[in-house]
Amino acid sequence: MEHLDSEILNAHLDGLLSEAERERAAAHLSLCESCHGELRRYQRLTQRLRDLPHDFVPPADLWQRVQARRAAGRTWRYAARAAALIALLAGAFVALEMLPDIARAQKPVQQTFDVVEPATIKVFARQADVKVVGWTRRRVTVTGTLPKQQRLDISRQGAQVEIRSLGKGGKAGRLHLRIPRGYALQLETTSGDVRADSLHGSVAVSTGGGDVDIAKSVLEQTHVKTVSGAVTIAADLAENSDTRVDSRTGRVALYMTRNQAANYQITTFGGKVINELTPKGATDLPAPGRALVFSIGTGGTRVAVGTYSGDISLLPRKAP
Amino acid sequence: MTEADFRALYEEHSAWVYSLSLRMTSDPQAAGEVVQDVFVRAWRKRALFRGGNIGAWLRRMTVNVLLNRARSERRWQQHHADGAAVAEIATRPHAATEDTMELERALKTLPAGARTVLILHDIEGYKMSDIARDTGTAVGTVKSQLYRARRLLRDALEQ
Numbered sequence: 001m002e003h004l005d006s007e008i009l010n011a012h013l014d015g016l017l018s019e020a021e022r023e024r025a026a027a028h029l030s031l032c033e034s035c036h037g038e039l040r041r042y043q044r045l046t047q048r049l050r051d052l053p054h055d056f057v058p059p060a061d062l063w064q065r066v067q068a069r070r071a072a073g074r075t076w077r078y079a080a081r082a083a084a085l086i087a088l089l090a091g092a093f094v095a096l097e098m099l100p101d102i103a104r105a106q107k108p109v110q111q112t113f114d115v116v117e118p119a120t121i122k123v124f125a126r127q128a129d130v131k132v133v134g135w136t137r138r139r140v141t142v143t144g145t146l147p148k149q150q151r152l153d154i155s156r157q158g159a160q161v162e163i164r165s166l167g168k169g170g171k172a173g174r175l176h177l178r179i180p181r182g183y184a185l186q187l188e189t190t191s192g193d194v195r196a197d198s199l200h201g202s203v204a205v206s207t208g209g210g211d212v213d214i215a216k217s218v219l220e221q222t223h224v225k226t227v228s229g230a231v232t233i234a235a236d237l238a239e240n241s242d243t244r245v246d247s248r249t250g251r252v253a254l255y256m257t258r259n260q261a262a263n264y265q266i267t268t269f270g271g272k273v274i275n276e277l278t279p280k281g282a283t284d285l286p287a288p289g290r291a292l293v294f295s296i297g298t299g300g301t302r303v304a305v306g307t308y309s310g311d312i313s314l315l316p317r318k319a320p
Numbered sequence: 321m322t323e324a325d326f327r328a329l330y331e332e333h334s335a336w337v338y339s340l341s342l343r344m345t346s347d348p349q350a351a352g353e354v355v356q357d358v359f360v361r362a363w364r365k366r367a368l369f370r371g372g373n374i375g376a377w378l379r380r381m382t383v384n385v386l387l388n389r390a391r392s393e394r395r396w397q398q399h400h401a402d403g404a405a406v407a408e409i410a411t412r413p414h415a416a417t418e419d420t421m422e423l424e425r426a427l428k429t430l431p432a433g434a435r436t437v438l439i440l441h442d443i444e445g446y447k448m449s450d451i452a453r454d455t456g457t458a459v460g461t462v463k464s465q466l467y468r469a470r471r472l473l474r475d476a477l478e479q
Binding site: 042059070114139176 | 335338363375438442467
């Protein structure tokens, strides 16, 4: 019996064989212990490689060094002096920057895993500030710091991934997630700020007192809920999508492109409404508790904003 | 691109540029230099960015900087025998297992081209077509380099 060569085994592993080749390979693998063992060895190897740590933390003064190099392109004499000064200041800055972390007894967090099938990423972050950035890889990375009393727990069940900080106590941490663009995100914090960039999908964010800032994204179904945090959304809305923001006392600002068609329903009991999206300009609600309803363009995209006393601003932004 | 845009670009992408560079060079100082090269180059060439995926644009630049560096200075070869540099990566808190150190050491023994492809595909998770574009080679070449790298790596680990 002729064995499968390593190229066929690797292509099989990477899912690159044609259907006929795959069937031939599978038939051989079911009979040949040797080739099957070889395939398993390659599988173990690629798994070990995937599990290697990612996202090493760059030195804190690297930005200053980049700036110094840029300046060097202009006048090297100036840059040489500036770099020395910047390095000195950076050293002092880094030392000062580190002090609070030391005092708060934070520990680094680092997790990476692949998500092959489209999934919902659920994040329960307690008081941590969370930044979520979408990227084109089918991989999730979580980096940052958490209080020593807490730990990160990641569980996966079917098409759902849960990322949860467990344990009580300690000051707020910082988490930075990268998730595949197009995957749904559900995020809860009690008081942490949430910043989301470059997402393309459904987003649900709930926070007590943290601010929520969503930018550079294309939003499908969106629900942002906060008690007192400020909400800022500067993103494109997908056709026929629903965007809903509920806030008790926090202000809400939506920055929309002029050509963003949507049906708006704005409600506040005691907050002010500034509407610069339509030619009429600033708009007061007819009476407390009543809704301001208007449409721009046609289509089924819906935007609903409701606050108790938070101000609501609807402002234009330039198309990216 | 304004100063603020550039700062935001750095904030968003510097961590993975540094990670990739550290994995390729095994040297934190060299990795820091690569990050500087990449972002200074990105700033100077900002007018050439035609829109689209800026991460892919930066990745191409990073791979180019790394490959140029490898070609001109042969840094990889210098670090093959440099146990200290390997330990620098492997002794970080999240990487301090014997298993990881063994794998990092074995990675250093691979030829630069094969190693680049293996790191980008198997560790960083990029597609073969993207790697081919970044490295200016054909997809078939990327595939054969990747499979050669896996075979060499497996052999190195089983020695």
